[in-house]
Amino acid sequence: MVDLLPLVGDPPPERSDAVRNRELLLRAAHALVARCGVEAVTTDAVATEAGVGKGTVFRRFGSREGLMTAVLDDSEKAWQAAVISGEPPLGPGAPPWDRLVALGRSRLETTLLNADLIRAAGGFGRRSGPAHLFTVLHVRHLLRELGVTGDLPMLATALLAPLEVPLLDPDLRRADFPVDRVLESWTDLARRIVRE
């Protein structure tokens, strides 16, 4: 007689073996990336490494891209913590504009660092992934604090786009990627959007 209306309850929770396998796979993927590079993370390889069947990879993550996105999201946890409660200017405490500029630099560096993984996750920080969502939300927040009005979601997206792998790509291969020049241009773009 309990539970008569699970109507809008979250979809039923995962079974314990499902949870276990998800973590096994995530660890295995991380290990493979670290040991042999992104290319080596084939669905067969990661399943074997995790000691599960291949089907499980797809049941847990939907696709290879989904798995990569999960790996990425996982390693963004630290960055999110830094934004939420780390040192200024990235963390709280600094003026919004300074936080925004710091965020730009930080995003660019992270993107450069994980370029391979990002590509394997579908080019963008897999726009659906929680990590990217968090970033967009935070930029919206900063823009609002800066008094920007208008279609904030779109402005945030437009501002972040030039820091994403697919838009950086042409220059990205070269060893002498001009981080500072890009960042300078990006700051100018931000100034325009904020109408500072």
Place this chain on the structure above:
Amino acid sequence: MVDLLPLVGDPPPERSDAVRNRELLLRAAHALVARCGVEAVTTDAVATEAGVGKGTVFRRFGSREGLMTAVLDDSEKAWQAAVISGEPPLGPGAPPWDRLVALGRSRLETTLLNADLIRAAGGFGRRSGPAHLFTVLHVRHLLRELGVTGDLPMLATALLAPLEVPLLDPDLRRADFPVDRVLESWTDLARRIVRE
């Protein structure tokens, strides 16, 4: 004794059979897209339709994405003509700002129309393809005419990005895609970048 220094000559021209097969394949791809949709354009299918071997697809276009990009570039010819010598406000004759706004609307419409093909070409209008290059160049030109200073390539890219499939995608599935609302927001973004 002639030709002692072909040093910086264009890479040798294509052989006649190569040219013929490129066109056969391009026509075949167009036909298949029109007849059965983008999904049906497998490399085997397009090779068979064109009456050539599968290897030829890859020798001419490098990859399936390359082929799709070529198809796309091909169907953008008309649009480019409209920009270069068509009616205002898209074509020459109108004030730069009006041309820019018209270009935005036109790009969005084309993107919506070819969304499937664009996805198959690798998400972005395949940033390397001539078609996309043309658009970026033209926007740079308009921005310059509007007196914008700064990193024009980046500003042009940032301005066009929100009209690309990968950034539109979440909303894009729905039948009631809000073209006008998106365009309004986009115009606002353009105003900011131009600092009008």
Place this chain on the structure above:
DNA sequence: AATAGAAACGGACTGCGGTCCGGTTAGGGG
């Protein structure tokens, strides 16, 4: 016209992403 060699051809072959279904297991109710 004959020839040589560079380039292109074609289709069998490989490897990987993704699906499918018969068997297994978790875990709540009796």
Place this chain on the structure above:
DNA sequence: CCCCTAACCGGACCGCAGTCCGTTTCTATT
């Protein structure tokens, strides 16, 4: 404690992108 069912597991299987190499075709040269 046992049983029942829904959810999960695994790995054989499939289709497609991309490669490889022996064969054919083009074209510059004589």
